[in-house]
Amino acid sequence: MNTSLADLARYQQKTWHLKGISALLGWDAKTYMPTAGIAGRSQQLPLIEGLIHERITSADYRKLLEKLINLESGEIRDTSLSEREQRLLKESLRDYRLAMALPNEFVLEMAETASKAEHAWSEAREKNDYSIFRPYLEKIIGLCKKKAGYLALGATPYDSLLNAYEPGANTVDLNRVFDELKTETIQLISKLPEAKPVPAFLKAKYNEQKQLDIAHDLMKEMGAPEENIRLDLTAHPFCTTIHCRDVRITTRFDGIADCQLTILHETGHALYELGLPEEWYGTPLCEAVSMGIHESESRFWEVFIGKNRAFWQKQFPIMQAAFPRQLKNVTPDSFYDAINVLQPSMIRVRADELTYNLHIIIRYELEQAMINGTIDVGALPELWNDKYEKYLGIRPKNFSEGILQDIHWSFGDIGYFPTYTLGNLYAAHWWEQIQKDVPDVEGLIREHNFAPILKWHREKIHCHGRAKTGAELVKSITGSGLSPKPLIRFLREKVSQLK
Secondary structure, rough: OOOHHHHHHHHHHEEEHHHHHHHHHHHHHHHOOOHHHHHHHHHHHHHHHHHHHHHHHHHHHHHHHOEOOOOOOOOOOOOOOOOOHHHHHHHHHHHHHHHHOOOOHHHHHHHHHHHHHHHHHHHHHHEEEEEHHHHHHHHHHHHHHHHHHHHOOOOOOOHHHHHHHHHOOOOOHHHHHHHHHHHHHHHHHHHOOOOOOHHHHOOOOOHHHHHHHHEEEEEEEOOHHHHHHEEOOOOOOOEEEEEEEEEEEEEEOOOOOHHHHEEEEEHHHHHHHHHHOHHHHHOOOHHHOOHHHHHHHHHHHHHHHHHOOOHHHHHHHHHHHOOOOOOOOOHHHHHHHHOOOOOOOOOOOHHOOOOOOOOHHHHHHHHHHHHOOOOOOOHHHHHHHHHHHHHHHHOOOOOOOOOOOHHHHOOOOOOOOOOOOHHHHHHHHHHHHHHHHHOHHHHHHHHOOOOOOHHHHHHHHHHHHOOOOHHHHHHHOOOOOOOOHHHHHHHHHHHHHHO
């Protein structure tokens, strides 16, 4: 490796160690930290984030970059560098420009505000009282508008926020894709049969330790090394990376299938992190290319594997053996049918794969209005409820199942929500392509032989890190650009199979 490039990579790796510390503090806050710890943690996290920002914007880092790339034009000084090394420099320059665009005092203010807003949101949701969270949300929106102005990455302020999570994305393209998906989904909802009563076995209680044992076994089958991944419990499942060899995921007990599907989802995230090229740890080449691509990995495992009838041919007998009383007269097919009901519901994280994207589109449309326009934050709950009624035919009864159901805005993560639907769109592309590339995928799923499926993801997606954009990955894997049609075809087939 070029000496100057090696110096840059070492500097970046030390910065990533700080990011790992920040991630560890965040993981602890959501898992084991005592409630009173928030006072100290709200000071510790901004301090770490400030140190990270200082390193990325320092004169020393600028000098390292300047030896390798023209900071104004983006021209690579040493054209003998490999294509991958040149991509590392271009992505490093992008990160540097983004960091330089944000004043350090702004980064600190956002981190401190988000830390307090998260706990205000939690209290507001618990008490079903939007007024507790409203002042924090107003401040978050104001800060995000400032952030959009600092970044200036797109044609609109919201484009700038979106681009931070999904490089190259813009609302013109997304609106076109999302509008087609929205129209088709609303039509498919109108064709759904009348909802059936929930079977008794879905309401039964199941031993939590046995569920965790099954979860750990499933993680092993998926290819997650025990020495690299930890599983814990939280109210809102997540995945976070402490180091390229240390990934933490969480699950919850919210129905007999929910824990398993959550494991598939979060382990999908973890496998992506663990599949990134370790030799480039600390550099952009050992980072996920975008949140949409990251979500495609989790949704692929959750929806296209976990919601596949073949998956339960083996998984259900395992569960039946663990819970013989609750599942005594249940068959794999009846269990599959019970957990694959398609029906509009209030809560995004519990939504089925048909209606899920409408939950995201509602948030996406509100976010654009908040950032590009002028929405009275006090009016948000009613606007939210109106869209639910218009698109899904249901109306939230209270704040907790409406405007307060998601934690993301408390973090300042405006522009993040559309990446969930992008993940579904990408995953549908992967599903159609893998059936062409890997023989008898359904048979592999039926036997829980996931190694060839993981290998496909390692070779097509994980190994690239940020060496390819999301759009470039879609093109290289499928030969065409991002389209809603693969997902629409999948959803149409799913609806057609309902009894």
